[in-house]
Structures are given as C-alpha cells and as structure tokens.
Amino acid sequence: MKAMSAKNFLIPFLTAALILGGGFSPLHAAVDAKKLYKKTCKKCHGKRGEGKKEKKNPGKFKYNPVNDVEEQKLLEEMLKYKLMWEEKTFENSREKKMAKSVRKLSEEEMKILASFIPTLGKQE
Numbered sequence: 001m002k003a004m005s006a007k008n009f010l011i012p013f014l015t016a017a018l019i020l021g022g023g024f025s026p027l028h029a030a031v032d033a034k035k036l037y038k039k040t041c042k043k044c045h046g047k048r049g050e051g052k053k054e055k056k057n058p059g060k061f062k063y064n065p066v067n068d069v070e071e072q073k074l075l076e077e078m079l080k081y082k083l084m085w086e087e088k089t090f091e092n093s094r095e096k097k098m099a100k101s102v103r104k105l106s107e108e109e110m111k112i113l114a115s116f117i118p119t120l121g122k123q124e
C-alpha cells in the first residue's frame, strides 16, 4: 500500500461528503433551479411563474400562477401530481398535463424548485 497516493486515499471521504452534504453550493443550486424551471415548468406557468391567462376568457387563467404559492405548498403539489401520475388517478386533462410534467422529478429537484419558484415574482 506504499504506492497509494493522497488523492486515492481521499476519494472515499470525498464521496461520502458529497452524498451527505448534497454536493452543491447555494450558488450552484440557484443556477440549476433556473434551468430546471425553464425546462419543466415555464412553458405553462410562465417565465416568472405568473401563469397564463385564457385568450378567450380574460381574467381566467389557462395555467395558474405559481410564484405566489408558498414553498411548502409547492412541494406538496409536485409530490401530489407525481403520485397522481404513478397511480393514474388524474381526473381530467388539466390534472393529467400537470402530472405528466412532474413525473420525472426527483425529490431533490422538487425541493430545489419549491425554494426557487417563490423568488420568481420578486426578480426584476
């Protein structure tokens, strides 16, 4: 074991630290959250989470605003819709659309999104 370098020696510790610590800085998470939001939510809930109004029915939302929803509730909604997808318990095309959109998100990704989305309404 004489040839074992310091780097090799450190790898198990670094791996454990990554797993335990989540492995990302807040800055990194912010960048990922933005990308993730763009990729998975923006087309329906809007660039700033402002939702989409119905063209034919002014005042009514085609897709609800999400930037005024609290972090905890956002997380619950995503979990709810993901479960809905897995159990095929959505009851209409609206629920199905939303369920399909969150079906691939991990819990970690949902947490990142839930803490990021409420900041959308506050950005200039």
Ligand code: HEC
Binding pocket: 037, 040, 041, 042, 043, 044, 045, 062, 063, 064, 065, 066, 069, 073, 074, 077, 078, 094, 095, 097, 098, 101, 102, 113, 117
């Ligand atoms: C394909 C369109 C679509 C995409 C993409 C989508 N949603 Fe939705 N979302 C909907 C629809 C439609 C509803 C309303 C469902 C209903 O009326 O039952 C909804 C409802 C919600 C609600 C509940 C709002 C409320 O006021 O109760 C939240 C929160 C939400 N979406 C968050 C998200 C997040 C976060 C993402 C990205 C991970 C996302 N949505 C992606 C279509 C979408």
